[in-house]
Amino acid sequence: MENAVKQIGKDVVGAALFGGILLLFLFGDRLIDPSSIPKEVLNVSTLFLSIILEAIPFILLGVFASVLIQTFISEDTLKRFIPKHPILALVPAAIVGAFLPICECAIVPVVRRLVLKGMPLHLGIVIMVTAPILNPVVFASTYYAFQTNMDVVYARMGLAFVASIVIGAIIYFLFRTSLPLKKRHHSHEHHHHSKNRWLETLSHASDEFFDVGRYLIVGALVASVFQAGFDRTTLLEIGGDQAVAPAIMMGLAYILSLCSEADAFVASSFGSTFTIGSLVAFLVYGPMIDLKNTFMLFAYFKPKFVVAFIFVVTVVIYGSIILLQLLNIL
Amino acid sequence: MRSFHMFIRGIILAGYALLLIKLLLTSQLANYVSPKMHPFIYFALFVLLILGGMQIWRSGTNTSECHCHCDGEHPMPKTPAATVFIYSLFLLPLMIGLMLSNHVLDSSVASKRGVQFGAQPLAERSNSPIQTEEKDLLEEYLRDPEGYMKKVDERVNEILQEDNSAVQSKEKEKEQLKKDLIGTDKIVVTDEKYISTITMINEHLEQLIGKKVEITGFVFREKDFPSNQLVVARFGVTCCIADASVYGMLVKGENVAKLKDDTWIKVTGTIQQTTYRQSIIPVIEQPVIEMIEVPDRPYVYEEY
Numbered sequence: 001m002e003n004a005v006k007q008i009g010k011d012v013v014g015a016a017l018f019g020g021i022l023l024l025f026l027f028g029d030r031l032i033d034p035s036s037i038p039k040e041v042l043n044v045s046t047l048f049l050s051i052i053l054e055a056i057p058f059i060l061l062g063v064f065a066s067v068l069i070q071t072f073i074s075e076d077t078l079k080r081f082i083p084k085h086p087i088l089a090l091v092p093a094a095i096v097g098a099f100l101p102i103c104e105c106a107i108v109p110v111v112r113r114l115v116l117k118g119m120p121l122h123l124g125i126v127i128m129v130t131a132p133i134l135n136p137v138v139f140a141s142t143y144y145a146f147q148t149n150m151d152v153v154y155a156r157m158g159l160a161f162v163a164s165i166v167i168g169a170i171i172y173f174l175f176r177t178s179l180p181l182k183k184r185h186h187s188h189e190h191h192h193h194s195k196n197r198w199l200e201t202l203s204h205a206s207d208e209f210f211d212v213g214r215y216l217i218v219g220a221l222v223a224s225v226f227q228a229g230f231d232r233t234t235l236l237e238i239g240g241d242q243a244v245a246p247a248i249m250m251g252l253a254y255i256l257s258l259c260s261e262a263d264a265f266v267a268s269s270f271g272s273t274f275t276i277g278s279l280v281a282f283l284v285y286g287p288m289i290d291l292k293n294t295f296m297l298f299a300y301f302k303p304k305f306v307v308a309f310i311f312v313v314t315v316v317i318y319g320s321i322i323l324l325q326l327l328n329i330l
Numbered sequence: 331m332r333s334f335h336m337f338i339r340g341i342i343l344a345g346y347a348l349l350l351i352k353l354l355l356t357s358q359l360a361n362y363v364s365p366k367m368h369p370f371i372y373f374a375l376f377v378l379l380i381l382g383g384m385q386i387w388r389s390g391t392n393t394s395e396c397h398c399h400c401d402g403e404h405p406m407p408k409t410p411a412a413t414v415f416i417y418s419l420f421l422l423p424l425m426i427g428l429m430l431s432n433h434v435l436d437s438s439v440a441s442k443r444g445v446q447f448g449a450q451p452l453a454e455r456s457n458s459p460i461q462t463e464e465k466d467l468l469e470e471y472l473r474d475p476e477g478y479m480k481k482v483d484e485r486v487n488e489i490l491q492e493d494n495s496a497v498q499s500k501e502k503e504k505e506q507l508k509k510d511l512i513g514t515d516k517i518v519v520t521d522e523k524y525i526s527t528i529t530m531i532n533e534h535l536e537q538l539i540g541k542k543v544e545i546t547g548f549v550f551r552e553k554d555f556p557s558n559q560l561v562v563a564r565f566g567v568t569c570c571i572a573d574a575s576v577y578g579m580l581v582k583g584e585n586v587a588k589l590k591d592d593t594w595i596k597v598t599g600t601i602q603q604t605t606y607r608q609s610i611i612p613v614i615e616q617p618v619i620e621m622i623e624v625p626d627r628p629y630v631y632e633e634y
Contacts, residue, residue: 010334010337011337013338014334014337014338014341017338017341017342018341018344018345021341021344021345021348021424021428022348024424024425024428024429025348025349025351025352025428028352028425028428028429029428029429029430029431029432031429032429032430034430034432034433037430039436039438040438042430042433043433043435043436043438043439045426045430045433046361046362046426046430046433046434046435046571047435047571047572048423048426049362049423049426049427050361050362050363050570050571050572051570051572052423053350053353053359053362053363053371053423053427053570054362054363054367054569054570054572056346056374056378057367057370057371057373057374058370060373060374060377060378061373064377141568144500144632199384199388202380202381202384203336203384203385203388204404205381206339206343206381206384206385207404208404209343209381210339210404210416210420211404213420214416214419214420217419217420217422217423218419221422223572224572227572228439228442229442230442231441231442232442232443232444233441233442233443233444236444256572257572258572258573259569259570259573261568261569262568262569262570262573263573265566265568265573265575265632266568266573266575269443269444269446269575272609
């Protein structure tokens with residue numbers, strides 16, 4: 001009897017939710033007078049929603065790739081393809097990352113799944129930081145944004161490749177074979193009844209979408225507040241300094257959380273005042289780690305690992321940019 | 331308990347599908363995501379409908395035996411407060427999208443990003459790139475002639491690959507646009523070629539001085555503008571409006587002082603040049619201003 005009452009209560013909650021959404025679908029834009037809301041709030045919410053809408057297809061792609069790996073690639077198969085030597089395996093991992101046409105939202109669930117399946121953590125990280133930069137779409141957009149200066153394009157691609165290997169090596173020495181994933185995982189394979197297998201796959205996909213989605217939403221919200229409120233024009237005066245400019249541009253790449261397909265155009269808008277080195281820093285650092293991705297990493301990895309990862313990426317990218325500048329390459 | 335979560339999640343997924351449908355039907359999707367990315371949105375809509383439908387349907391059937399070992403990996407929120415909080419997070423974008431989709435980014439955002447009068451030239455480099463490169467190459471050749479030749483071959487192949495048809499047709503388009511601009515008496519800056527036209531006017535300013543120009547956009551002023559100056563500007567979007575940059579042309583004239591920021595205008599005038607923050611940029615003089623409604627497509631999009 002009590003159960004029945006509970007069940008009815010839950011049905012009512014669900015129905016009310018659906019009714020509410022339907023109501024907003026039909027009349028939502030007539031319920032509120034937008035002029036009664038402060039402009040700042042409208043700007044933030046518009047930017048917020050655009051980040052979410054842009055990310056949803058790619059999160060879904062990543063989630064599906066992840067559940068397909070889960071269902072169709074066994075741990076043994078994966079192990080056979082990974083070279084035994086942890087350091088020698090770094091280069092093939094970077095090449096795999098270069099061939100995966102996946103951007104930074106989609107790669108996080110995929111890498112987490114590969115690591116769960118037994119791929120060494122540091123190799124997963126290499127794939128995670130190379131895939132969003134070394135891919136044809138990003139090459140094309142960087143090329144169009146920097147047609148007058150191909151150095152930026154080559155430096156972006158080259159540095160991403162080399163830095164990813166260095167980052168992977170450092171992660172290996174810091175964490176070795178430990179698994180800083182947040183949730184306990186099962187070493188056994190799932191044995192579902194065959195008729196349920198596809199349904200289970202879809203169900204997993206949905207669950208994973210909600211797992212990572214909540215972090216995406218928080219990340220997008222914080223990023224959109226910075227997007228709307230942060231005055232980029234104040235940066236223009238410090239763009240010429242060899243040491244400060246790369247740091248500034250890395251910070252900017254972090255808080256803006258742009259897609260790697262689009263960031264080249266934003267970088268080129270700083271082109272007239274900022275050093276080439278700082279633009280490359282922006283273009284390499286942003287896709288590897290940004291605010292939005294930090295939150296997504298928190299969904300899967302232990303906080304200690306996320307902090308260490310951000311630190312390593314920051315030091316390696318800043319260090320290489322300074323080095324390249326000293327060598328007069330940038 | 332699990333079936334309740336499935337039910338709610340199914341409804342939220344269906345809600346996102348409804349949001350995408352509404353934005354598509356009202357053609358407001360382009361206010362968030364560039365048309366180039368719309369195929370991905372269609373994909374998302376399809377997936378959301380399937381996932382949402384499946385979750386709602388399965389929440390009604392008895393599913394306890396199927397969830398033998400999956401729960402450990404995807405733990406459900408434990409307390410009612412956590413449940414409410416997490417699902418509210420997912421409802422937030424939904425409510426914004428269903429209620430406030432009319433809003434277009436305004437000049438307060440533009441002023442924080444800074445306007446571009448065409449795609450920017452890059453800053454001068456401190457060293458001379460060609461010389462160092464040549465020196466390096468020579469050293470490399472002396473060290474390892476065979477390896478060097480192999481590298482050169484690779485590099486040539488690379489260049490040949492880059493030099494593909496897409497890039498060539500883009501170059502042709504640019505040449506054509508340049509010819510068109512120089513050939514015509516009145517340049518009309520269209521939405522489709524907004525960024526490239528503005529860039530072109532900036533690059534070939536000397537050849538274009540004295541020509542008539544027509545351009546639409548919203549009114550925007552930098553902090554250091556005198557009262558007779560404004561920028562007629564648009565947000566140029568690559569993927570989503572979070573990556574938008576501001577593109578525009580400077581307008582000078584006594585009749586612009588009374589125009590409020592964010593007013594949409596069509597400006598017709600003559601191209602002249604002026605100096606702004608130590609660089610020479612185009613300016614529209616003797617402007618004729620016409621107030622217009624906010625266009626259906628307030629944003630312009632990168633053309634690559």
